Amino acid sequence: MYRSHTCGQLRTADEGKTVILAGWVQTVRKFGSITFIDLRDRYGITQLLFGEGMNENLNEDSLSREYVLQAEGIVQLRNNKNPQMLTGDIEIKVQRYKILNKSITPPFTIQDDTDGGDDLRMKYRYLDLRRNEVKKNLELRYAVNRSARNYLHENQFIDIETPFLIKSTPEGARDFVVPSRMNAGQFYALPQSPQTFKQLLMVSGYDRYYQIVRCFRDEDLRADRQPEFTQIDCEMSFVEQEDILNMFEGMVKSIFKQVKGVEYSEELPRISWEEAMWVYGSDKPDIRFGMKIANLKSAFKKDGRIIAKGELVNGRGFGIFQQAETILAIAVPGCSEYTRKQLDELTDWVKRPQIGMQGLAYIKCNVDGSFKSSFDKFFGSEDLEAIAEFANAQPGDLVLILAGLEERTRKAISDLRLELGQRLGFRKKEEYKLLWVLDFPLFEYSGEENRWVARHHPFTAPKPDHIGIMIQNDPLIENATDYLNHPYATIKANAYDMVLNGNEIGGGSIRIYQRDLQEKMFTALGMSKEEALHKFGFLLGAFEYGAPPHGGIAFGFDRLCSILGGSESIRDFIAFPKNNSGRDTMLDAPSTIDDKQLKELAIESSAPKS
């Protein structure tokens, strides 16, 4: 060993010991005949004191930042203690030292608030990784990894590794493929997830499986999406939905406790997909704050009387409200005094193409009990009060109203809600709110292909009550515009998502385990019998030999870590991430390969030569 102790280890009790440390030079501070050097390693920082004799040598060596240094000396108490540092009570009076390696000047400072831009830090990722900020992220990631493993181990789960070189069965996202040299003209695919393997393991009787495993999706990268990502992947046999929810609620709470010291004792709220969409406009609601959405065209009960659909907004001669398919409102707490300028800015915000609304209506619920709206011409004070009350507004609140087509308006008001929640400080970094979203639709409609696609994946079971609907109806969509009235649109899945602070961190389902139902599912997705057999024959076959009821879940490990670390970006929690073009700029990958390699693999590039 080049050291007797680490740079985070020595304390007052070590006074007088002769020690050897090794690490990186963080700072050099010269004061006449003495020099202080802060020496850094993974475990901390220790101050080295170069006194007479030593100091002169130092000058010759012109030691500077990021040099690798080994120093031997005696632990002594500091004159000026530094309570900020764990080793701040002591310093090493250096008697001997050796420069183990030199460093040229780094292209950016190795500090929390570095002067390095994103591109530079990615190119020199090995230097970026030295920053305490990034190190803390990777340490947190390891703590989550360890904590998840321990919980799963204690609950009889067994880690079983599944293959990476598998078969291409694109369904949804694109596969990355790997040409096979030994089987010319054929390709492996990299797994988008170990889905079918974990189901086979249940058929094989392994009962409880887990893996923290890399997955691959060749999608066009949006910001903060990586072509390779990590999942905590789990599957259980002989379970119903309730068992899975309890087991993994337990896991996440255990991670919170061990990694963040947060005792998350309350039960996770559960909300149906339907309700989430109407109350939050989103299937991954952030419930750290209220501002629930009111559907102004819905029917509701008030003081025992039924208010009919649309009665709140129709028949006042306001064309926009009259004609809109959907009108949604949120009450923004304490914002009744927003100025014209602030309201205009919000209106511009919702008119941006990303949001795509025509305009924004509002009602100011003044603290004096009066109301002022952007549509006073059509609505009397009582009308406004009724709307405000339905939107659950208090005096001093600002009711914001969006009108338009249902789907877009829901999305828009959800975005507006999140934006205002952010601006008003309701989305606190260190507050964590988990919930389950349940009862997702089994199918989604693909306009492009005029067919059903699986919302989760083709292995998700329908709710037991809905199996009949699936079996008894023809999946064919005769009238594309009317797909919502097809019986398949009503089928709910035995699927669940765990949501944390507005992010889906995990999702799963109870699986189909009967061959005939799985075949029906493939048919429903427009797959021919031949195609289904070619792609998933092994799974259909497995279901004939005694497949148990089973279900599972997968957590997005990168995302989970980033939220626990209080960051928006998963890249900060991946040691060697790729940029938005799927490139590793440090390695300069992907890159061209030798013609010899191409030839051996029996492939040719059809890309234009550059």
Added chain:
Amino acid sequence: MYRSHTCGQLRTADEGKTVILAGWVQTVRKFGSITFIDLRDRYGITQLLFGEGMNENLNEDSLSREYVLQAEGIVQLRNNKNPQMLTGDIEIKVQRYKILNKSITPPFTIQDDTDGGDDLRMKYRYLDLRRNEVKKNLELRYAVNRSARNYLHENQFIDIETPFLIKSTPEGARDFVVPSRMNAGQFYALPQSPQTFKQLLMVSGYDRYYQIVRCFRDEDLRADRQPEFTQIDCEMSFVEQEDILNMFEGMVKSIFKQVKGVEYSEELPRISWEEAMWVYGSDKPDIRFGMKIANLKSAFKKDGRIIAKGELVNGRGFGIFQQAETILAIAVPGCSEYTRKQLDELTDWVKRPQIGMQGLAYIKCNVDGSFKSSFDKFFGSEDLEAIAEFANAQPGDLVLILAGLEERTRKAISDLRLELGQRLGFRKKEEYKLLWVLDFPLFEYSGEENRWVARHHPFTAPKPDHIGIMIQNDPLIENATDYLNHPYATIKANAYDMVLNGNEIGGGSIRIYQRDLQEKMFTALGMSKEEALHKFGFLLGAFEYGAPPHGGIAFGFDRLCSILGGSESIRDFIAFPKNNSGRDTMLDAPSTIDDKQLKELAIESSAPKS
């Protein structure tokens, strides 16, 4: 949950409880009006008793092997207890049951000694995995995984995930490559190991890294080699070879203790590569037994007198011995009475093309003290005694002698030693002998390319004393036949292998951490400056910013598990292995992909259409 208990859980103390079990039908035994069913799950087997009432229903359902069954009933003590089974004291008197899924007849029996051949079991791997034999292997694998992780965690190692989509830098084995859709004409490679990444992590200051990680090599598959395999991959900073040896000796001992209950207290013997090659003819000797090799042409000391090179065998007029470059002998214990037939069979064995010897000489060291050899014509009794003594033979032993070119003869006698060790029962499954092999040559000579290749990999440091030889000499080999006399042939590496029962289970080295030495290494391997920069510029760059001294090791996880499980085959310890053509016959992968996929990836297949 479909069950209240598992099939491995119930004991006498549970008598009288009403329980629900779920699992697979292992056996059905009918005795008139009652039926016994053994119900199996991952945790064990429990006997179900179907008495009157129940039994009749059973007949209608025609329940058979591998059906998935849920049964509710009362725990009662058995009349005929089965001490072989953990649940053998009790049975469940069934009151209600439900068939959860049916099974057609499996293509082979789900038993330890199955009737299924290899191909059939691979095609139906999900059924093969049900066999207790295979399940035990995967459980052992998980135990090793867990044990390694725990040890490394306790020793401050941190699991950091490295990327799978990296850059192709073939050096040695071929890379698997992945065409990039977003960067047409460019390719990622799958990692042969995370070597450069773990070194970068040391440069980044992570100090102690580990990962249990998949690696990929596109090699022509020999028996029992997989295109994807798993490594326990580790790296440490500020260490010397001694530190690594101690740390990982500790890890393997800890695995032995936790997984096998074996207290491996003795220190691991250490042997130089040079000695291993002369004493065992192999760089991964099986030291569970002796039969060390004697080099009959070597010089040695006896009773204070120096016996000169060749004195034991030369000058007796026996041409074969006279002319052979090398003559090696082993003493086979207790085999002096081998018959003519047995000796002929051994002679045939060494003459097989895989061994490639011309013949086999022998000396029978009879228990009466006399000697009888296959070359009595040339050697007197005293000569034979001298050879036998030098080969360390005892009365009753059989000395076997091979002569020929050095390299081939060493390989041959090593194979012969292992073969006889096997036949004589010296290679006991449940005996474990570990050792370190040290001081490997840094370079090997490639005749094909007339250049040096790295024996371990290009990042391995020479022994400190040998750095000078490397720097001061030109790597160019002027005279190919005389390469052994080139100074580079004498350079030893700071590299080490851990060997268990004749298998290399781990290997590693102290790394180069200086840019100039690393550049010299690339030059020595015949790489141009441009090529080195193109392939490894990121690493050379990293070495300029304060790289610490570091080193590491990687264990072949599949192999380690198979040896601990007492099996020859790593495939038995992989959930979904590939066959010798790199195919997964269950998935039928690799396979052709859609033209649309090829087009998107900007590649074309140049394989002949089938």
